[in-house]
Amino acid sequence: MACGEVHSSEKRCCRMISPAHRGQASIEPSINRSDNLFSGKMVFILGVNFPERNLLKKSLESFFGIGNHTSSRLLARFNIHPTCRVGELANKQVLDMTAVLSDMKIENDLRREVLNDIKRLKETGTYRGRRHALGLPVRGQRTRTQIKTPVKLNRMERRM
Amino acid sequence: MARPTSNGLVQAMQSLRLSSQFPQRSLIPSSRHLSRAYATEAETETNTAIQPESIPDLPVQAAPEIDFSTSFLRNPARIVPASPSYFSGSPRFVDHVLHLESLQARYAALPQLPAGEAPRMAWFKLKQFREYVGEAVPVKKYKSLVKILQRLNRIQPEMVPGEVRTVLDSFLRPGNPYAVVRETPELDENGKARAKGKRKESKAVVHLVEGEGEVLVNGKSIVEAFPRVHDRESALWALRTTERMDKYNAWVTVRGGGVTGQTEAVTLAIARALMVHEPGLKPLLRRAGVITVDARRVERKKPGHVKARKMPAWVKR
Amino acid sequence: MASAWCWSCLSRLRPTTRAVLPPPSAIPRLTSAPFHSSAVQYAPPLKKKSNSMTQLKYRQGQTLRRKKKKTVERARPPAPGERKALRKRIILSNPNALEVEGMQEISAENIVDARLRGSVLGLPVPMLDQLRAVQAFKPKQGWSIFRRPGAVVRRDTVEMGRLFEKISGEGDAAEKGKVVKKVVTGTKGSGKTVHLLQAMSMGFLKKWVVVTIPEARELVSGDTAYVPVEGSKPTQYIQPGATSALLMRTVEANREVLSGLKVSQKHDIAGVKPTSTLEDLAKLGFQDPALAWPVFKALWTELTASAAAPGMEKDFQTRPPMLVAVDGLAHWMHNSAYRDTDYKLIHAHDLVFVKHFLSLLRNGQAEMKNGGMLLYATSTSNSPGVYALEVALDQMTARQAGIKPTSPEYPSAEAYSNADPRVLDLFKPIEGKEPQMELQTLGGLTRDETRGYLEYFARSGLLREPVNENWVGEKWSMSGGGIIGELEKLGRHVRSAAIPTPAAN
Numbered sequence: 001m002a003c004g005e006v007h008s009s010e011k012r013c014c015r016m017i018s019p020a021h022r023g024q025a026s027i028e029p030s031i032n033r034s035d036n037l038f039s040g041k042m043v044f045i046l047g048v049n050f051p052e053r054n055l056l057k058k059s060l061e062s063f064f065g066i067g068n069h070t071s072s073r074l075l076a077r078f079n080i081h082p083t084c085r086v087g088e089l090a091n092k093q094v095l096d097m098t099a100v101l102s103d104m105k106i107e108n109d110l111r112r113e114v115l116n117d118i119k120r121l122k123e124t125g126t127y128r129g130r131r132h133a134l135g136l137p138v139r140g141q142r143t144r145t146q147i148k149t150p151v152k153l154n155r156m157e158r159r160m
Numbered sequence: 161m162a163r164p165t166s167n168g169l170v171q172a173m174q175s176l177r178l179s180s181q182f183p184q185r186s187l188i189p190s191s192r193h194l195s196r197a198y199a200t201e202a203e204t205e206t207n208t209a210i211q212p213e214s215i216p217d218l219p220v221q222a223a224p225e226i227d228f229s230t231s232f233l234r235n236p237a238r239i240v241p242a243s244p245s246y247f248s249g250s251p252r253f254v255d256h257v258l259h260l261e262s263l264q265a266r267y268a269a270l271p272q273l274p275a276g277e278a279p280r281m282a283w284f285k286l287k288q289f290r291e292y293v294g295e296a297v298p299v300k301k302y303k304s305l306v307k308i309l310q311r312l313n314r315i316q317p318e319m320v321p322g323e324v325r326t327v328l329d330s331f332l333r334p335g336n337p338y339a340v341v342r343e344t345p346e347l348d349e350n351g352k353a354r355a356k357g358k359r360k361e362s363k364a365v366v367h368l369v370e371g372e373g374e375v376l377v378n379g380k381s382i383v384e385a386f387p388r389v390h391d392r393e394s395a396l397w398a399l400r401t402t403e404r405m406d407k408y409n410a411w412v413t414v415r416g417g418g419v420t421g422q423t424e425a426v427t428l429a430i431a432r433a434l435m436v437h438e439p440g441l442k443p444l445l446r447r448a449g450v451i452t453v454d455a456r457r458v459e460r461k462k463p464g465h466v467k468a469r470k471m472p473a474w475v476k477r
Numbered sequence: 478m479a480s481a482w483c484w485s486c487l488s489r490l491r492p493t494t495r496a497v498l499p500p501p502s503a504i505p506r507l508t509s510a511p512f513h514s515s516a517v518q519y520a521p522p523l524k525k526k527s528n529s530m531t532q533l534k535y536r537q538g539q540t541l542r543r544k545k546k547k548t549v550e551r552a553r554p555p556a557p558g559e560r561k562a563l564r565k566r567i568i569l570s571n572p573n574a575l576e577v578e579g580m581q582e583i584s585a586e587n588i589v590d591a592r593l594r595g596s597v598l599g600l601p602v603p604m605l606d607q608l609r610a611v612q613a614f615k616p617k618q619g620w621s622i623f624r625r626p627g628a629v630v631r632r633d634t635v636e637m638g639r640l641f642e643k644i645s646g647e648g649d650a651a652e653k654g655k656v657v658k659k660v661v662t663g664t665k666g667s668g669k670t671v672h673l674l675q676a677m678s679m680g681f682l683k684k685w686v687v688v689t690i691p692e693a694r695e696l697v698s699g700d701t702a703y704v705p706v707e708g709s710k711p712t713q714y715i716q717p718g719a720t721s722a723l724l725m726r727t728v729e730a731n732r733e734v735l736s737g738l739k740v741s742q743k744h745d746i747a748g749v750k751p752t753s754t755l756e757d758l759a760k761l762g763f764q765d766p767a768l769a770w771p772v773f774k775a776l777w778t779e780l781t782a783s784a785a786a787p788g789m790e791k792d793f794q795t796r797p798p799m800l801v802a803v804d805g806l807a808h809w810m811h812n813s814a815y816r817d818t819d820y821k822l823i824h825a826h827d828l829v830f831v832k833h834f835l836s837l838l839r840n841g842q843a844e845m846k847n848g849g850m851l852l853y854a855t856s857t858s859n860s861p862g863v864y865a866l867e868v869a870l871d872q873m874t875a876r877q878a879g880i881k882p883t884s885p886e887y888p889s890a891e892a893y894s895n896a897d898p899r900v901l902d903l904f905k906p907i908e909g910k911e912p913q914m915e916l917q918t919l920g921g922l923t924r925d926e927t928r929g930y931l932e933y934f935a936r937s938g939l940l941r942e943p944v945n946e947n948w949v950g951e952k953w954s955m956s957g958g959g960i961i962g963e964l965e966k967l968g969r970h971v972r973s974a975a976i977p978t979p980a981a982n
Contacts, residue, residue, distance in 0.1 A: 053557070076816035079714075081699050088702065373954035383957030384664065384858065389970055392955055399954075406950030 052087030357428030371409025595929025666962020699814030841910030921959030
């Protein structure tokens with residue numbers, strides 16, 4: 001796990017307390033003061049600016065490819081409590097988080113992969129590929145009613 | 161009341177019966193009498209005139225001389241029904257009515273009790289009476305009969321003639337339902353009163369003893385059983401309205417239904433148990449409305465309806 | 478006619494025709510009010526439908542007339558945090574309530590006075606700030622309906638007052654330096670939290686150090702930051718934010734005591750000088766949450782020290798006894814909402830903060846050398862159901878009833894019930910070692926106490942009915958045997974019913 005690496009390496013979280021680093025820990029700048037009530041600053045995570053008072057979990061879930069499952073595990077991995085605000089993060093934690101996110105297949109990478117998969121289905125001439133191209137449900141749903149979503153999404157030039 | 165016409169008819173019938181003995185006196189047994197219908201007890205002299213030919217050995221005798229002075233003239237020329245009400249459609253019923261009316265007229269002078277004090281009698285229900293007489297008696301007519309029965313029943317008990325007594329008894333349903341006197345509930349040996357109450361789907365059993373006002377519902381404190389103050393109040397309303405709240409301890413078991421049903425089942429049960437301790441409180445409890453049974457239940461859902469009464473919306477097509 | 482008895486319905490507040498007691502010598506006057514429970518009778522008579530189309534006047538237009546929809550002016554939604562502040566706001570005074578004449582204040586002398594049982598003792602004004610600082614007041618405790626905050630003296634209160642005297646070294650049988658450990662239970666509304674509040678006020682009166690955790694749940698609900706302690710196995714977690722808040726509460730409430738005590742031990746914390754007071758020490762903690770836990774540990778060793786470290790004896794003063802009050806113990810008995818790096822739930826006992834306070838409770842644990850009292854409250858009705866805790870409390874009850882743990886009647890966890898061994902271990906009896914844990918169950922008030930409490934309502938102008946024996950007995954039964962929270966509700970109800978409203982229908 002990446003967390004073990006984080007603990008052991010030099011990049012250890014600034015709020016980790018051990019006797020050797022205690023003095024250093026207090027010197028490190030911490031934005032997580034609760035008395036500032038989150039001034040209008042923004043925090044930069046993976047190229048996106050988030051307002052400080054947003055919930056970190058919700059902010060992570062705003063990335064394509066991260067949902068409840070991944071985000072809660074990400075938080076647990078860095079020992080961040082589930083109701084943490086973006087502004088409460090230490091700089092180090094922001095950097096760690098960004099590093100982990102950049103290793104994950106999210107956003108455009110993920111979109112491209114999904115599109116490629118659909119394209120492959122079409123090119124190999126499968127039934128599913130045809131359904132994608134026709135704008136019809138792919139997985140055997142009924143087509144008599146309630147096919148708004150495939151009509152809207154499935155088309156020749158699929159966009160995500 | 162006895163009508164002269166009916167008396168005349170009855171006499172005619174009687175004479176008819178006497179004269180009809182004649183063929184039986186002959187040696188030939190006749191089976192015709194057995195198959196007679198019940199109201200047509202009639203015979204004519206023509207029957208006697210026809211002699212069977214199976215007895216030829218007997219010495220021929222001349223027919224007796226017709227005595228015009230006595231029976232011949234008195235016999236009617238056609239079959240006459242036994243009851244004058246034969247053609248009324250429900251002759252047995254009318255007979256009963258006539259009989260009762262005659263009794264009423266005969267004993268009208270006897271002293272009677274005031275209306276409410278007559279002994280309670282369980283007369284035939286309409287259905288039973290119809291079976292009894294074997295006729296389809298209309299409701300209204302049966303009611304008028306019952307009215308006469310009740311009038312006769314009001315005659316002071318010590319002066320009732322035996323005839324009236326037997327007639328009245330013949331109209332009672334089998335098994336006297338008013339003979340069973342309900343036992344008044346009593347305190348048990350520990351001074352505990354037990355009573356039940358029901359409301360909606362709930363059933364409550366209360367054990368009430370003299371005490372300091374502690375109430376346990378299903379083994380819990382009443383606060384836990386009924387968190388709403390309103391429910392608690394209505395459950396203990398019988399004790400509260402009689403100011404007996406701190407004089408009794410109640411142990412309540414209540415099952416089924418929802419909160420309202422349970423509380424009001426408890427209300428009823430406590431009130432009944434309280435009446436066992438202090439029967440004098442009954443009028444007060446009655447006025448407080450806690451011993452009135454609310455017999456309403458949820459009406460059943462019917463097919464074709466959405467709920468018990470609600471119909472689906474009307475659509476043109 | 479609508480019946481008048483249903484006065485707890487808010488829909489129709491009318492004076493009750495309560496059955497009033499007849500004069501005691503007279504024959505009982507049988508008065509009553511009709512009983513009902515449905516609101517059917519309350520329904521207003523059906524209005525005739527006024528169809529505007531049918532009431533057309535002569536020569537009026539026949540076109541459809543429609544009412545214009547009113548545009549509702551929406552007020553701006555409250556600012557972030559405002560709603561919560563409103564919810565958490567604690568109002569301690571109601572200027573409309575009457576001042577109760579002759580009301581005594583709680584003081585160091587009268588906390589053991591058994592004659593005061595049933596009377597309401599006011600809390601001194603200067604103490605209110607301290608009590609607010611330790612968050613002794615909770616919203617919805619009914620503080621806002623009286624002129625000034627006060628609490629009833631009940632049997633348990635007087636007993637507790639005696640304990641305070643003993644531990645402080647006063648009174649007849651002084652047991653200075655004794656530690657009393659109590660788990661306070663009771664149903665909802667039985668006055669556990671107010672009992673803790675009374676303990677705190679006594680602590681302040683006796684100049685003890687008061688450390689409180691007003692909401693045990695907040696430490697395990699996953700709402701404050703947590704940091705693993707390196708090298709601990711199984712991994713322990715520190716909660717810097719919560720610790721810093723605890724230090725703030727403690728300093729704010731005990732400033733007077735803490736500023737009079739000097740540091741007497743050696744601490745490995747930057748910024749601690751031999752001359753600094755304990756207040757200065759604690760302040761280091763809440764300036765930097767990362768330091769909060771070491772500072773708290775240091776403060777704790779200072780407060781429990783019975784002698785100074787060699788070389789620092791100059792300013793040493795004996796430390797006062799301590800009061801530790803925790804509300805909501807059951808929340809500390811199961812898994813917290815925090816997760817470890819493997820996404821497994823962390824048990825509450827692995828949080829260092831929680832573990833510290835629970836270890837104090839352990840039987841035979843005598844870390845508090847200067848004496849003091851531990852009060853850990855938990856509800857029997859509104860708390861997370863922890864089977865192991867239930868068993869442990871049953872066992873404690875059995876032990877207090879004199880049943881030996883070896884006897885067959887001694888309750889134990891059922892087989893396959895999967896009771897939490899850590900919880901059972903925490904409450905494990907240890908023979909012969911003092912101090913032992915005790916279980917204190919708060920029940921209802923007695924009738925006399927109930928009467929005193931309801932009279933306080935009357936004297937505050939909240940009740941208009943004569944408080945007599947019968948009426949009190951009725952309320953006592955209605956409140957399930959004097960459950961004080963229910964009595965308070967009933968007191969309020971009567972108040973609303975006493976407002977005369979015209980009989981509209």
